[in-house]
Amino acid sequence: MTLRFYDTASAEVRDFVPLEAGKASVYYCGATVQGMPHVGHVRSAIAFDQLTRWLEYRGLRVTVVRNVTDIDDKILAKSALSFGPDWAEEASAKAEEEWWALAYRYEQEFELAYDTLGVGRPSYEPRATGHIPEMHALIQRLIDRGHAYPALDDSGDVYFDVRSWSKYGSLTRQNIDDMQGAEDADPRGKRDARDFALWKGFKDGEPTTASWVSPWGAGRPGWHLECSAMATKYLGSQFDIHGGGLDLRFPHHENEMAQSQAAGDGFANYWMHNGMVTYEGEKMSKSVGNTVSPAEMLELASPRVVRYYLGQAQYRSILDYRPTSLQEAAAAVERVYGFIAKASKKFGGEFVAHPESSPVPDGFGSAMDDDLNVPQALGVLHETVRAGNTALANGDDAGAQQALQSVMAMTTVLGLNDVRGEVQENSGTAQALEVLVEAQLEARAKARATKDWAASDAIRDVLAAAGIVVEDGADGASWSLKRD
Numbered sequence: 001m002t003l004r005f006y007d008t009a010s011a012e013v014r015d016f017v018p019l020e021a022g023k024a025s026v027y028y029c030g031a032t033v034q035g036m037p038h039v040g041h042v043r044s045a046i047a048f049d050q051l052t053r054w055l056e057y058r059g060l061r062v063t064v065v066r067n068v069t070d071i072d073d074k075i076l077a078k079s080a081l082s083f084g085p086d087w088a089e090e091a092s093a094k095a096e097e098e099w100w101a102l103a104y105r106y107e108q109e110f111e112l113a114y115d116t117l118g119v120g121r122p123s124y125e126p127r128a129t130g131h132i133p134e135m136h137a138l139i140q141r142l143i144d145r146g147h148a149y150p151a152l153d154d155s156g157d158v159y160f161d162v163r164s165w166s167k168y169g170s171l172t173r174q175n176i177d178d179m180q181g182a183e184d185a186d187p188r189g190k191r192d193a194r195d196f197a198l199w200k201g202f203k204d205g206e207p208t209t210a211s212w213v214s215p216w217g218a219g220r221p222g223w224h225l226e227c228s229a230m231a232t233k234y235l236g237s238q239f240d241i242h243g244g245g246l247d248l249r250f251p252h253h254e255n256e257m258a259q260s261q262a263a264g265d266g267f268a269n270y271w272m273h274n275g276m277v278t279y280e281g282e283k284m285s286k287s288v289g290n291t292v293s294p295a296e297m298l299e300l301a302s303p304r305v306v307r308y309y310l311g312q313a314q315y316r317s318i319l320d321y322r323p324t325s326l327q328e329a330a331a332a333v334e335r336v337y338g339f340i341a342k343a344s345k346k347f348g349g350e351f352v353a354h355p356e357s358s359p360v361p362d363g364f365g366s367a368m369d370d371d372l373n374v375p376q377a378l379g380v381l382h383e384t385v386r387a388g389n390t391a392l393a394n395g396d397d398a399g400a401q402q403a404l405q406s407v408m409a410m411t412t413v414l415g416l417n418d419v420r421g422e423v424q425e426n427s428g429t430a431q432a433l434e435v436l437v438e439a440q441l442e443a444r445a446k447a448r449a450t451k452d453w454a455a456s457d458a459i460r461d462v463l464a465a466a467g468i469v470v471e472d473g474a475d476g477a478s479w480s481l482k483r484d
Helices: 039-057 073-083 087-093 099-116 132-144 223-235 246-262 294-300 303-311 325-347 362-369 374-393 397-413 428-449 453-465
Strands: 004-007 012-015 023-028 061-066 148-150 158-160 196-201 219-221 238-245 267-274 277-279 319-321 468-473 476-481
Touching (some): 039 061, 039 099, 039 238, 039 397, 132 148, 238 246, 303 325, 325 374, 428 468, 453 468
Parallel strands (some): 023 061, 277 319
Antiparallel strands (some): 158 196
């Protein structure tokens, strides 16, 4: 078994060798909680949840850190908008939403989306506002090493000196003089227009609650600094994997890597980035009106279907959304869980009670080892489902049982069994449903025995209207829930 992942920094697929045998440390960028989660946030979380689950399946003890950026220009701007143009006066006159309350409210929306779609909670989920001392210490280290300086205009800002670090641009393989947008960079108080803020001095009009005392004056941290400070606090000066969306490579991850290494930290040994989600081949944009949110997806399909869709592509590839995407994902999910339902009913709960104890098929394992090749792994899943259905039809109990155990192991690794809002086979609701449906099927069987086809069809129609799919076979009728 050799795990291999694509490393953005080296631009090659590398064997994964953890820094500490038997363990893995992962940091991936969480949300800036300025608004509702969008589909890119959720795809990224699912991608790194799949990574975590696979590392754990391969026997590694995984420590995962996912940050929350709860102080940011956009958060303050959204809060100011909630008060109106004269927000400072209005805030004192009526109970409006403070910036920190807005951030916390949206943080809960992210947690709800993650939980609904079966994204495991990280080992640590630090907020930026809770780590100001660590950020001050990192800034001071950079100043002492000659890689940072207080702003030249006495604004209270502190900047990273990009030209002091010869490796700046190496993550994205850019020359500093050719960096995109450099000509538009704000030059105020900087030695070079491309220098980026480590600390932002307090400015008139900003809420005093959004500033902290520092050796360089009151202010708040820069976005890039936050992640470096939190990653190293919980994972140490060097850790295994740093992840996030492809859009974060520059400037965010480039700046993170530069400031961390310039301060003397080894930082991330591997950089992993997930691809974007497009809408019928075009970049999603609110101004164009071609966006779809996780909440909208969950109105159209079940959490399991949404998770399947968002996690079905290889994590580095573009995932293209079309109006039929969720229908196609629902059909795939129905095939898998239709087999699970039929086989579980036939063989009982002992074959699905502990799926984590069953090994996944070799082909599935090889695919996941190869840079999380989920499409190939899903191919193995569906092949196993077809084999299981064939075994059921042929009365091959041993083959069907083996297929059921393998399917449960694979769906568990992919996180499809941990979504919220799905009826679980061993729940009280499922047991009550089974009693009621079996009673209807018994009545239908009696009607068929007496050739009362009208009564038989009427029972079947009632069950179909309730979302119950009835299949007649040599051993009698079986049923399953119609999947969204």
